[in-house]
Amino acid sequence: MNIGEAAGRAGLSARMIRHYEAEGLLVPARLANGYRDYTPADVAVLRFIRHARALAFPLEDVRRLLALWRDRNRASADVRRIALDHVAALEAKAEAMQAMARSLRHLAAHCHGDGRPDCPILDELEKTP
Amino acid sequence: MNIGEAAGRAGLSARMIRHYEAEGLLVPARLANGYRDYTPADVAVLRFIRHARALAFPLEDVRRLLALWRDRNRASADVRRIALDHVAALEAKAEAMQAMARSLRHLAAHCHGDGRPDCPILDELEKTP
DNA sequence: ATGGGGCTTTCCATTGTGGGAAGGTCAAGA
DNA sequence: TCTTGACCTTCCCACAATGGAAAGCCCCAT
Numbered sequence A, B: 001m002n003i004g005e006a007a008g009r010a011g012l013s014a015r016m017i018r019h020y021e022a023e024g025l026l027v028p029a030r031l032a033n034g035y036r037d038y039t040p041a042d043v044a045v046l047r048f049i050r051h052a053r054a055l056a057f058p059l060e061d062v063r064r065l066l067a068l069w070r071d072r073n074r075a076s077a078d079v080r081r082i083a084l085d086h087v088a089a090l091e092a093k094a095e096a097m098q099a100m101a102r103s104l105r106h107l108a109a110h111c112h113g114d115g116r117p118d119c120p121i122l123d124e125l126e127k128t129p
Numbered sequence C: 001a002t003g004g005g006g007c008t009t010t011c012c013a014t015t016g017t018g019g020g021a022a023g024g025t026c027a028a029g030a
Numbered sequence D: 001t002c003t004t005g006a007c008c009t010t011c012c013c014a015c016a017a018t019g020g021a022a023a024g025c026c027c028c029a030t
Helices: A003-010 A014-022 A040-054 A059-070 A076-109 A120-125 B003-010 B014-022 B040-054 B059-070 B076-109 B120-125
Strands: none
Touching (some): A003 A014, A040 B120, A059 B120, A076 B076, A076 B120, A120 B040, A120 B059, B003 B040, B059 B076, B076 B120
């Protein structure tokens, strides 16, 4: 099947499928006319990529997960380590963002929020240190 | 003062100061030899930018906050709106990331994590829908 | 056989930061 | 005075992941 149909079945854009190919994740066969030719197994790989990206695995992680997926003798410990490292990264970023949100919410709570120019948020941003 | 000293005082890299200038946030005076020339007031602006970036305000927001900061007659409501919109964006992203982390942690909890190939994480990623 | 739509590739943009090259400038020391 | 080293300048490239657009080939239906 061509890239349009594969995209439809996998739930990805043709654009991104080409990008993943450029990144070496899935290189499909080519027809005589140069068109990419996807098998149902290829579509399964594309779906795997989509699911992994939906969990925000970076493409580098997706590459490693795909390798493990294709390896029937993989150790589940390897998969688990990749996943838990990613979880730790996600939680660290989320916590950092929530800390920023808390600070700002605190500042905003003390801001009149009316027509007066007085504003603790700007006061904080202009602090000397 | 030249860009190196301004960078040291503001806690930014000379590189980023040039970038902020290219983005139109702060355009310093120039000496006859072409060197940028920063005043103490410029350094205060740079610090403002650094504080705003530390709270992850996008440069576009920083631009608007700077405009309000410079405007002695600003309404604090304007500042507050920018801040609270940003807080909402931060919290939405943080929540999305934590939801992903929760899913993955749940899957990992059911993964043996030993030498066996069996792995619910990969099972989830290969699901058909 | 012609038109429209899908396919191909290649380049550019995003956001914020950093690396590096190639060249000008300045200050200090021999 | 000349050299040396540290600074400054601009311009290009990289990252990650996605989208957009151009220019040209291919195929099917009319």
